[in-house]
Amino acid sequence: MKGFNVLHPMGWDAFGLPAEQYAIDTGTHPSITTKKNINTFRRQIKMLGFSYDWDREVDTTDPAYFRWTQWIFLKLFNSYYDPSWAKAVDISLLEDALAEKPRRRSEWESSAFLASWRKAAQEAGNDPQQREAFVRKTVSDLRLAYENWVPVWWCEGCKAVLANEEVKDGKCDRKGHQNVVRRPMRQWLLRITAYADRLLEDLKLVTWSESIKEMQRNWIGRSEGAEVDFEIAEGPAAGQKLRVFTTRPDTLFGATYMVLSPEHSLVGKITASQQREAVHAYRSEAARKSELERTSLDKEKTGVFTGNYAVNPVNRDKIPIWIADYVLASYGTGAIMAVPAHDTRDFEFAQKFNLPVIQVVQPPDPKVDWHGFVDDGTSVNSTGPDVSITGLPTGEAKTKITAWLAEKGLGKKAINYKLRDWLFSRQRYWGEPIPVVHCEKCGVVAIPETALPLMLPEVTDYTPPATGEPPLAKATEWLNTVCPQCGGPAKRETNTMPQWAGSCWYYLRYMDPKNSQQGWDPAKERYWMPVDLYIGGAEHAVLHLLYSRFWHKFLFDRGYVSTTEPFTRLINQGMILGEDGQKMSKSRGNVVNPDSVIVEYGADSMRLYEMFMGPLEAMKPWNMQGVQGVYRFLQKAWRMVVNEETGRLDPAVRDAQADEETLRLLHQTIRKVGGDVETFGFNTAISAMMIFVNHLARQEVRPKSVLESFVLILAPFSPHVAEELWSRLGHNRSLAHEPWPQYDEELAREKQLELAVQVNGKVKDRIVVAAEADDESVKAVALASEKVIAALGGKTPKKVLVVKGRLVNIVV
């Protein structure tokens, strides 16, 4: 109606566990269940009359779709991240550089990153075989999609690996299974950490709510500090370096012990024999706990002494090395220097195990206790044989000690992120197959793009083998294949992609959904991108939205998209709760089924009520009586036009001139509704339309032109009723082709205004003045009011304030 070309699509992100679980339980192929559910959702959505462009419908489980998900995976597999250029680059450049191929020499010579790897390759030796092995390892280590053995959450109940975010309170968040343990497995990972800084930086380019941005910042968790090397003091590992990350290098002199995470690779080597048993027992205990349990502040601290010591580089002190589960292998280096005086967790731990606490920071306020003081202050007791930071404020102390460490080769400035690489494989059937094979001779080999889509094998048994291998391992015919590189025997990758994969790029497919030659046509991409408005639940704040941004930036680097960010504006619609104010759930029995609401009140009432309930972003409870309310409004709007007795146009509807008041209200309503739509204030837009209908329904003459304008502004909210009224008003073309009504500022203007008159801020009277009256005459009318004179009680006003169109305040 406003003449914009709007792409308003709908699609289905349909890979995932529920359909697979159902398949395991019933033997029904997940694609059948998925199709059935899609059909139900589509029917319900169509019933509500949303004007989605169904020609653009996508389904992430459709081979014509996931072919391109797999294609993006291959692009990731065939790229490395070049920090000196801060972008992803085709892996062939790395290969050429390491092999010193003349091809693209000037290109690879200009990368400092490639230069350092070339140097490493030269140092690997001159033996061609050694050299080749080094190149091969380096190339596979630097890919953006890579394999690694990682301790992952293994759910005994699901027989599947869970992502960190699927484990809540040490339980499986999907099915509530209790038996979740850490276990190392071969996994695929995507190097999202390479993009950490850009994902952080570019948040300033998008119009999202501050809270969502903040969640992403916290999730990425960038912190600046230093890496410091301590030396192992005793045993066979003596002299080896134990690296820690700390955000507080200024507190190094207060380090009284060290803590390794139980999983740390050095634990075995450094543990003294008399402590071996205790350490082993503690490690297996820790494997069962979730990070939440382990790092919770109110939890009683636990830990075991390894029997070994480390040397503090700043003062040569020998300090004991412990292991404790409050240190996580996945954060920093998996080891910390403990400064109990100025870290809450270290302090608790030291108290419990009677470890020394040394003050090294003086709080700015001398009344504040330094025990457990974690903020900035002034360094004290921080003088060693070679360096001193005593007397320096925290900021300067950090800089000085870090510079000293770097100079002595004992450490360096470092930035650490909480963000981990994205665990990108699942041991499941119902997901996109990862398009690589494992060849005995060539290792991991990507299948050629022309062989995509790589289909899932048809199977009858969806249960995973108890070995922990994915279900696809059972499909032997599919599994055994030939290597695309050497033609020898090879096995297909049996892991599938996680549910997030398909939804990472679906917005791009909407722009060109039927293209069989490419994922999307670059010209169409340039025309439509970026997504102007993205509406979704806040539950996607960190995962989907971060993954999607990561893929988009990667595609940008490789030249496949033209924008650095995919979603310009993001709005999080609030959740609708059940009538009891609780989250809707089958078990609570408070679920509202749209089908039955539509049968009783119609689709327009359902739509209108959802918009009228309150602000779009707020969480709000459903209320059937509220539906009844908007239903009444629609009925009234209907009767304003159609006579219920005759079923024809009401006699009050005439080709008449509208009176001044009606016309004014109409133009005010058009203005209000139009403005509210821009700001997503649907609830107040509907309220304005209610006021309009309440007025017009009372009129004995209802000018047809006024009704027509009203029906047009009602249409986006209540399309079915509006179309029908439009037709009853004598039109035989859909109103969707009509222009949005314009309002006339002059006609919308009030001619007379009622102003409040306050004496010392309290309302004493109301006066009516002409809208264009100047301040002086308004003042005069206000001061002439009897009630005002009475309230003044003979006193002379000190000041009289006139607020245009609002009120007069008389100060005495």
Place this chain on the structure above:
RNA sequence: GGCCGAGUGGCGGAAUGGCAGACGCUGGGGACUUAAAAUCCCCUGCCCGCAAGGGCGUAUGGGUUCGAGUCCCAUCUCGGCCA
């Protein structure tokens, strides 16, 4: 524990620093009807008062301002995310 957000009638919620409670629901009264539903009209924040009228009110306490639901400080409660 940290970060973010929010606290307004019986309920959902309105309110560019300018008349708090728009609009809707609920409840009450009335009209129409044999009756009911639907519809229409009136009332509906709390307290005092027969009334006219007055007082108090946006979680709590303070502050800025002619004027604060709105801005600032502190506290409490709830929600979300993280640990």
